Amino acid sequence: MLSQEEAFARIRLLRSPNIGPVTYMQLLARFGDAQAALHALPDLAGRAGRPYEAAAEKRVQAEIVATRKAGARYLFHDSPDYPGLLAHCEGAPPILTFRGDSGILARPAVAIVGARNASAAAVRLAREFAYGLASAGFTVVSGLARGIDGAAHTGALAGGATIGVIASGIDIAYPPEHGALQERIAAEGLLLAEQPPGTEPLARHFPTRNRIIAGLAAGTLVVEAAPKSGSLITARLAGEMGREVMAVPGSPLDPRSHGCNQLIRDGAVLAQSVEDVIELLSGFDGVPGSRFQSEGKGAEPQVRLEEGAEISIAHLLTTAPIAVDELIRQSGTNAPSVQMALLELEIGGRLVRHAGGRVSLA
Amino acid sequence: MLSQEEAFARIRLLRSPNIGPVTYMQLLARFGDAQAALHALPDLAGRAGRPYEAAAEKRVQAEIVATRKAGARYLFHDSPDYPGLLAHCEGAPPILTFRGDSGILARPAVAIVGARNASAAAVRLAREFAYGLASAGFTVVSGLARGIDGAAHTGALAGGATIGVIASGIDIAYPPEHGALQERIAAEGLLLAEQPPGTEPLARHFPTRNRIIAGLAAGTLVVEAAPKSGSLITARLAGEMGREVMAVPGSPLDPRSHGCNQLIRDGAVLAQSVEDVIELLSGFDGVPGSRFQSEGKGAEPQVRLEEGAEISIAHLLTTAPIAVDELIRQSGTNAPSVQMALLELEIGGRLVRHAGGRVSLA
Numbered sequence: 001m002l003s004q005e006e007a008f009a010r011i012r013l014l015r016s017p018n019i020g021p022v023t024y025m026q027l028l029a030r031f032g033d034a035q036a037a038l039h040a041l042p043d044l045a046g047r048a049g050r051p052y053e054a055a056a057e058k059r060v061q062a063e064i065v066a067t068r069k070a071g072a073r074y075l076f077h078d079s080p081d082y083p084g085l086l087a088h089c090e091g092a093p094p095i096l097t098f099r100g101d102s103g104i105l106a107r108p109a110v111a112i113v114g115a116r117n118a119s120a121a122a123v124r125l126a127r128e129f130a131y132g133l134a135s136a137g138f139t140v141v142s143g144l145a146r147g148i149d150g151a152a153h154t155g156a157l158a159g160g161a162t163i164g165v166i167a168s169g170i171d172i173a174y175p176p177e178h179g180a181l182q183e184r185i186a187a188e189g190l191l192l193a194e195q196p197p198g199t200e201p202l203a204r205h206f207p208t209r210n211r212i213i214a215g216l217a218a219g220t221l222v223v224e225a226a227p228k229s230g231s232l233i234t235a236r237l238a239g240e241m242g243r244e245v246m247a248v249p250g251s252p253l254d255p256r257s258h259g260c261n262q263l264i265r266d267g268a269v270l271a272q273s274v275e276d277v278i279e280l281l282s283g284f285d286g287v288p289g290s291r292f293q294s295e296g297k298g299a300e301p302q303v304r305l306e307e308g309a310e311i312s313i314a315h316l317l318t319t320a321p322i323a324v325d326e327l328i329r330q331s332g333t334n335a336p337s338v339q340m341a342l343l344e345l346e347i348g349g350r351l352v353r354h355a356g357g358r359v360s361l362a
Numbered sequence: 363m364l365s366q367e368e369a370f371a372r373i374r375l376l377r378s379p380n381i382g383p384v385t386y387m388q389l390l391a392r393f394g395d396a397q398a399a400l401h402a403l404p405d406l407a408g409r410a411g412r413p414y415e416a417a418a419e420k421r422v423q424a425e426i427v428a429t430r431k432a433g434a435r436y437l438f439h440d441s442p443d444y445p446g447l448l449a450h451c452e453g454a455p456p457i458l459t460f461r462g463d464s465g466i467l468a469r470p471a472v473a474i475v476g477a478r479n480a481s482a483a484a485v486r487l488a489r490e491f492a493y494g495l496a497s498a499g500f501t502v503v504s505g506l507a508r509g510i511d512g513a514a515h516t517g518a519l520a521g522g523a524t525i526g527v528i529a530s531g532i533d534i535a536y537p538p539e540h541g542a543l544q545e546r547i548a549a550e551g552l553l554l555a556e557q558p559p560g561t562e563p564l565a566r567h568f569p570t571r572n573r574i575i576a577g578l579a580a581g582t583l584v585v586e587a588a589p590k591s592g593s594l595i596t597a598r599l600a601g602e603m604g605r606e607v608m609a610v611p612g613s614p615l616d617p618r619s620h621g622c623n624q625l626i627r628d629g630a631v632l633a634q635s636v637e638d639v640i641e642l643l644s645g646f647d648g649v650p651g652s653r654f655q656s657e658g659k660g661a662e663p664q665v666r667l668e669e670g671a672e673i674s675i676a677h678l679l680t681t682a683p684i685a686v687d688e689l690i691r692q693s694g695t696n697a698p699s700v701q702m703a704l705l706e707l708e709i710g711g712r713l714v715r716h717a718g719g720r721v722s723l724a
Binding site: 121124125248249250251252253257258261262264265269270272273276 | 483486487610611612613614615619620623624626627631632634635638
């Protein structure tokens with residue numbers, strides 16, 4: 001059981017400048033807990049040559065009050081309720097806020113996503129797939145957007161369980177017309193948010209929200225999506241995580257089908273029926289049946305740091321991203337030392353982390 | 363250049379009882395030419411214990427007159443015009459009749475097939491795919507049926523070359539409402555028939571016609587097809603021949619799409635556009651990019667028979683089909699001797715040849 005002090009320190013640590021999910025986990029691994037990490041932060045940042053101030057305690061207190069007021073609670077990465085599949089993703093959110101029944105996170109989940117301006121036929125398909133999959137015991141995960149997302153949640157609520165992952169804080173309804181649906185999901189299913197309460201849904205929050213949707217599910221089903229749409233990004237994230245990627249085909253004469261058809265050409269499994277999805281996901285054991293280009297990212301390995309690792313590797317870095325593995329090779333030193341140096345640079349605001357374990361100077 | 367006598371003998375040999383394409387080719391290989399094979403036939407058949415009479419000369423003469431009257435000519439398996447891809451198929455027709463420009467057989471070909479009761483959208487797609495592919499230099503092969511076939515021919519004629527393969531004799535228009543289209547194909551493209559003139563299109567002629575369509579083309583594109591339809595058989599034949607299998611997807615809400623969607627689930631390449639087809643077929647070198655279950659049948663190996671091979675293997679056979687390879691192993695003798703024995707049984711009407719090089723007692 002997490003002490004109130006440590007829970008507070010964790011929230012404060014994650015809300016502090018330049019601390020992303022990867023740095024947060026590395027700091028916890030390095031210093032044992034968030035309280036110790038917070039204590040060490042000014043010194044770490046100082047080595048990178050810039051003054052540093054962690055998140056203000058008052059702001060964190062206000063966040064915790066707002067979370068409670070919204071009827072929400074915190075879910076930490078090491079809670080028994082924290083979903084195992086999500087925990088295995090690179091950059092998984094170390095802290096989530098939720099409303100509703102976190103117990104449904106234990107059930108097998110499938111994500112259903114798609115276009116906001118979907119055709120009536122696709123909306124019907126999304127509802128039918130979601131209803132059938134929820135009835136079969138799957139939790140249907142989606143993003144509460146207009147169109148396919150909303151239909152997926154509605155269908156799933158009629159058949160069983162659903163999880164809504166929102167890009168805003170847990171206390172903000174977005175899109176506004178889905179306010180009632182969001183309340184219903186919080187009451188009958190589970191509502192999840194990575195951003196702290198009061199956060200408006202900004203454009204940059206949507207890709208990180210999409211990665212949670214893909215990360216929660218054994219597979220992602222795209223129902224209708226234009227080329228280059230956000231739903232396709234979710235599908236590609238699922239592929240990169242080594243999850244199943246499925247798509248519902250459509251006529252080439254309808255441009256709204258082109259995204260899904262292209263996904264299938266790229267190796268996603270064509271899903272015609274609920275049975276197709278169940279057949280694929282029932283056999284899911286971490287190795288996807290879809291041939292979608294997946295880079296099969298596993299969990300970040302836990303890093304054990306040697307005391308006194310203080311080498312500077314800033315001179316090896318440029319603004320062009322480079323793989324940390326390559327950096328370790330080029331540095332001629334050991335991995336924990338390089339990770340520690342990167343941590344210092346990051347907290348000092350001089351490092352940017354990119355997908356695929358790559359880093360660059362800010 | 364084939365002598366008139368030998369051409370006559372070839373036609374007579376192929377029209378004789380119990381002589382299918384495989385037996386025909388084996389007899390030609392065994393006896394050097396059709397005249398010698400015809401001479402040997404009664405004796406061969408006698409060994410199987412039944413009297414034998416080759417096709418009547420009068421009937422063959424009448425056929426040749428009818429072929430000429432229809433404005434058609436014969437195409438033999440060893441003619442320079444005989445299409446190379448078709449020649450490599452198991453049981454390729456050793457003699458075809460044709461009207462039109464046999465020169466277009468030399469161009470790369472793509473088959474476009476689909477449902478007779480196709481949707482308006484699918485008919486439009488078939489026409490557009492055919493027009494685009496013909497314009498790009500492909501010969502579009504189809505079967506002149508209502509629906510997708512007719513649209514494919516029409517689109518191809520507007521853009522370039524087309525080949526119509528009919529299940530009847532070359533002098534019979536089927537279906538009747540495509541009589542004008544058939545004449546146009548004979549005038550501007552190429553019309554092919556395996557059956558002799560005067561043959562009505564019987565149900566059993568369609569699968570063999572479908573195998574010619576698949577065999578002429580580097581790949582077969584199915585535009586719209588119900589599950590278990592003839593178009594799917596053509597696609598599966600193409601897959602078994604090691605050719606590309608492509609399908610145009612459609613909404614799961616339209617049952618007419620289910621055949622194509624299932625083909626894609628089984629490994630056919632999803633084709634959304636003319637460019638998708640060209641991209642796939644331009645790289646075709648005998649090894650298909652589609653993962654459609656193909657058994658990669660090549661040409662039947664030429665068999666050299668030893669003189670005096672007279673063993674009886676009838677006792678090894680039952681009415682259940684068995685692979686000739688297995689028969690050779692079980693017989694304890696060599697392949698040419700077994701082939702010769704099978705030839706005798708077949709001509710005697712006691713053997714049936716099945717797909718995949720299997721045989722059984724009649």
